[in-house]
Amino acid sequence: MNYGKQHSLLHKTLIILAIIAAEVWILFPIFWALITSFKTKAEIFTVTPTIFFTPTLKNYVELFTELSFERWMLNSFIVSSFSAIIATLTGTMGGYAFTRFKFKGNTSLANFVLSLRILPPVASAVPIFILFNYLNLLDTYIALILVYTAFNLPLAIWMMMGFFSESLKQLEEAALVDGCNRFQVFIHIVFPLVKSGAIATFIICFMFAWNELLYAVFLAGSNTYTVTLALTRFVTIKRIDWGGLMAAGITSVIPIYAVAFFVQRYLIRGLTFGAIKA
């Protein structure tokens, strides 16, 4: 808000300095990781940080030549996109049921669904690990897809509930009166109205799945190494190759930054489970 009064030059300068300080605090670590990813080992293992150096792509090239980073990215991509698609589809159906139909226990059931999202993943990871071991599902895509879908589903349902409650109910009622059945109404009237919401839901579910680590630690293995799990392997080595690690980290973040750009408007809904709309 601008409160209307004219500010002194000193006041303005202080504000600008504070904004710059905030930006530096937030951006410096990312900048530093980026710089490091272009350095050689010799340039990294110095007590005085090297500021001037000839950037090299060696760290990035090694990710794909000496390691199979593309395979891990692919694993993450398969798991994240399938789970996000299923979560969005089932979440759309669920969200529609919760917003358009009055039935007994409607609100409490919706709240219960949301509470499942708040649960600590570690609490379900241990029993899922045991059960999936019995079912021979460990180290399969199906295991990770199932778990990420269920883990994102409450979020998807709640985001879609928000979009449905904003779309016009009257349009649907008019179509119903005109003799369309519920299914036709859903396909021809409702879904087009919430399409962009569904895409945002998909992308946010994708991001959560892509960034997830704990379930992967329990359930993934050599066949299904996700990017996050692969990254942990770099860290546990005794003498860490910081350049390679930073290059891997940056590479793993690129897809997320790319998609996040498209859903900026919906980020708040996604991160607050639809509690705050902006």
Added chain:
Amino acid sequence: MKEWYAVVLLLAPSVFLLFSVILFPLVFSYYVSLTNFPLAEFRVTEWVGLDNYISTLESPRFWHSMTFTGTFVIIAVSIEFFLGLGFALLFDREIVGGKVIRSLMLLPMLMSPLVVSMIWKYMLHVDVGIVNYILRSFNLPAPAWLSVEPYAIISVILIDVWQWTPFMFLVLTAGLVSLPREPIEAALIDGATKYQIFRYVTLPLLRPVIFVAIMLRAMDALKVFDILYITTRGGPGIATESLTYYIFNLALVRRSIGLSCAASIIAVFLVFGLFSLYLKFKPKE
């Protein structure tokens, strides 16, 4: 109209998924928590009743993890809130390129906590880290941030603050933008000072948003795992062992599945308790 038919059909896939992948495992976890389940044999060998719960509640290590988690949540979320509110107020004005500048502030929270932790692990490295380089160049002590007691706790809080202050910033900015203008303009006309407007008009109007932001962040911080897994592994000793890390450790490192399930069930009740508080006080639309 037979609407229940549509409801059942629409909800069936969700209910099936949530039941089979989340609820059933939780019930199973409760069952295992009442037994002995050696990882080597991978089956229930003996029924122990509430023994696992009793030894969990009697374990100093469990209570230590609870204390650490509580401390972590309270300190980290408080700093994130005040810093986030400060940033939101600071950026709440006409700035050249404001949109881009605000978006840049959100970058940390989009990264996986894992990558964030890796970056900070490097920056806080005792020898090659930039933080200690800067400290040394001012002749300040350069501690081993991640492996000495008070510093390890400070470090993991710092990492969480760096990553999640943007969340508070984003939500509170949205709150500020959506505030009605009339009460503020009325207060201005009545000659209120800037501080008075903030304290008696803006802040009370913002209260519902603040509540949602703090509660969601606290429930999330309660589950802290990735930062610890990458940076301190719960160390030095057990100084930074959170409740989730304690459960993880019991399951995969100390290999006592029964105990870890008992601790999980306790954690689930804790989180449900907090969540029902959230629902009870959540502002209605």
